[in-house]
Amino acid sequence: MSHVLDNPVWFALIGPQADFAHGQGLARHFYRDMAPFSAVEEATPAAYADLASDLPSNTEARLFRPSDEALPPGWLAIDAFPMLQMVPKHDRPIAEDYAVPDDLTEADVLAMRELVDVAKPGPFGPRTHRLGRFVGYRENGRLVAMAGERLRLPSYVELSAICTHPVARGRGLAGKLMRCLMNRAIVRGESPFLHVRPENREAVSLYHRLGFTVRREIWVLWRKPVSEAS
Template sequence: MLDSPAWAALAGPHRRFAEVSGRAVRYHPDVAPFAAVAPDAGDDVWDDLAKLAGPGQVVTVVGAAPPPPAGWEVVLEIPGVQLVDVELDAAADPEAVRLDETDVPEMIDLVERTQPGPFRARTIQLGTYLGLRDRGKLVAMAGERMHPPGWTEISAVCTDPAYRGQGLATRLVRAVAAGIRARGEQPFLHASASNTTAIRLYEALGFRLRHRLTFRVVRTAG
């Protein structure tokens, strides 16, 4: 299931966010840029994905997929790692506040300045997002993204550069994980394989490598 987390999420708990064509599926573009194909999909699955995205459009395919056909452009391939909670000390944080739709402009601003990964206008609808504020200013956040059955991904972990080194991200990861566990689910997360600093942090918190996967950014033909 976790080998293709976007497929598992969109075929299950996140079905309401899914756009489907044959053996291809993607999140609504306002929610997330991710697409996936069925684990047993053949080469013709790219026709299904093209119907979803339209000509000349960019999508990010998560997990295994056949090689794209002629006319498609591989814009970027990002080797990633998937880590799962093994011994994380999850705990609620009394200073963390739940973020809502009114906070989205601030959240997008923080994401754009720190680049933890994609965050769009409706990403907040995917799950719980928590933040820490200093004198009203949002200075750190983390939340929930892909949601395969029984699992929830922790994502958008970021801290304002002026507030780094204070353990804010650690506190928020633990707090988000506590909420996930309270539902009887298990936390997991992704990181770029080249982001060794983040990987070391997550391993120190109690996450362990489960799987290596590729985030393939492609442009459809046309």
């Protein structure tokens, strides 16, 4: 049996985040206003048939897969790119040498969306904030940095939406928020993990300094049924 982190979206959607899933059989989807990801249990024709049956109309499936798998019949490749999957080297809390951030709530959604529009950390929909806990720093009443949780698997939680407004960069705010979320996860008995593009050298360097190491390469595959590809 493969490790849950080798197919993280699948194990999130059939496990701790099943309430955020729709689909059937060998495929699942997040509700798109939460996350744009889908998953198959295995890369088989039967799984891709299930994937297509519940895929929202005129929408590509975005899959996290162990490799750049062969395209199944009846599907069109839209995009494919590798991500580094990183995990901490240790399971001990880090010294809390940072100002305690604010816990962000439903009342902060507009501010979170405004920061995402500027900092562009990746997909962040109208209900992404409901996937997990989010923390942030404010200056003069404006949210200038945040980080949060996205995928939740048995014993694991993904850190995501890590971003800083351009006016506040260079002060280590992202690292402080990461340490906060890492410590909270470890205290709960969960192991944090994350995904980052290998070409994002600044972020990769930060994560190494925080004690993360590369576990493996994960491929993000964007695929669409041929009948929906026009």
